[in-house]
Amino acid sequence: MxxxxxxxxxxxxxxxxxxxxxxxxxxxxxxxxxxxxxxxxxxxxxxxxxxxxxxxxxxxxxxxxxxxxxxxxxxxxxxxxxxxxxxxxxxxxxxxxxxxxxxxxxxxxxxxLGVTDVGAYYPHTVTYHPTCHGLRMLGLGERPRKLLEAVKGLELRELEGARECCGFGGTFAVKNAAVSAAMGTDKARHIEETGADAVCAVDNSCLMHIGGTLSRRGTGVRSVHLAEILASTEEAPL
Missing domain, CATH: 3.40.50 (Rossmann fold)
Structure with missing residues (x-):
């Protein structure tokens, strides 16, 4: 292969x-x-x-x-x-x-590969944001959640309004800054309500927008790509 x-x-x-x-x-x-x-x-x-x-x-x-x-x-x-x-x-x-x-x-x-348990270890509380392209265009469905649920030490917390856009949308965030910021604020508020240590997604562009909003709000919640969680192990923790 x-x-x-x-x-x-x-x-x-x-x-x-x-x-x-x-x-x-x-x-x-x-x-x-x-x-x-x-x-x-x-x-x-x-x-x-x-x-x-x-x-x-x-x-x-x-x-x-x-x-x-x-x-x-x-x-x-x-x-x-x-x-x-x-x-x-x-x-x-x-x-x-x-x-x-x-x-x-x-x-x-x-x-x-046919795997959901990749041998990962991530001892933190995490909430998952399904990004628009993954959700609506690729139809990723439960794949990311199944991978997260199999991670040792990880507690997955439900995110209210998870299917709602974070407001980034590439050039949308530039052309419609006020709307983008308002959507980001709503997403950040829901993330805070979970009490999770981190929010993860399959797109760093969305995480950049969400992470920036969370940082400005002083929440302390980290934004982390799903790949980094799955790459973390007990021998080499993230």
Whole structure:
């Protein structure tokens, strides 16, 4: 099995520990992971802003870079959704093969590897925010929760209004800042009400928005990507 990591722009630039966690986790599960150095942006910012012509070269680059791998694993629901849902709209014929082989991390763990207990240890109370792309476009369903429920030492707490958007939405947060901030405040309040030590999700872009709001409110609640929780063990705790 040849697996490539598509780390994404946000993770590469701001949250490199998430990419490292994915490699640690997959290698612990016996998967050999490659990191093609030629990878770049999936094109989601351009596509969502209406620059579809400028998106096409990035779509082709992704297809070229990840050609030949059995699977491409993505620690981002939004970027995985961009590939799976929007690439066929840009180039249906040229991207069919790579689209079929692209998996968000929890999909790959549960559906391809067939595991929910990955040997993780995280002795904290955690609440889970299902991000919009993972929830509505990829249909991740219970996969992330099943993985969290199997983590030793972790207490999963229910989040009120979990299915509601956190307010980030990429360019939405820029174009509609006041609405975005209000939605973020609502999400942060519900997270605080759980009393959890940390909030996790499958998208660092959403966690950046949520984490910033929580920080400004002085809550002390950490935002952490699901991959980092799953990579944590008793021998090497996060």
């Amino acid at each position: 040849r697996v490539a990591l598509f780390v994404t722009c946000v993770n590469d630039t701001l949250y490199p520990r998430t990419g490292q966690a994915v490699v640690t986790l997959l290698e612990r599960l016996g998967v050999e992971v490659d990191f093609p150095q030629e990878q770049t942006c999936c094109g989601q910012p351009q596509y969502n802003t209406g620059y579809r012509r400028q998106t096409a070269p990035l779509v082709k680059r992704y297809s070229d870079v990840f050609r030949g791998y059995d699977y491409v694993v993505v620690p981002s629901g939004s970027c995985a959704a961009m590939v799976r849902d929007n690439y066929p709209r840009v180039d249906a014929e040229g991207t069919a093969d790579v689209v079929a082989r692209t998996y968000e991390l929890t999909e790959f763990l549960v559906d391809v």
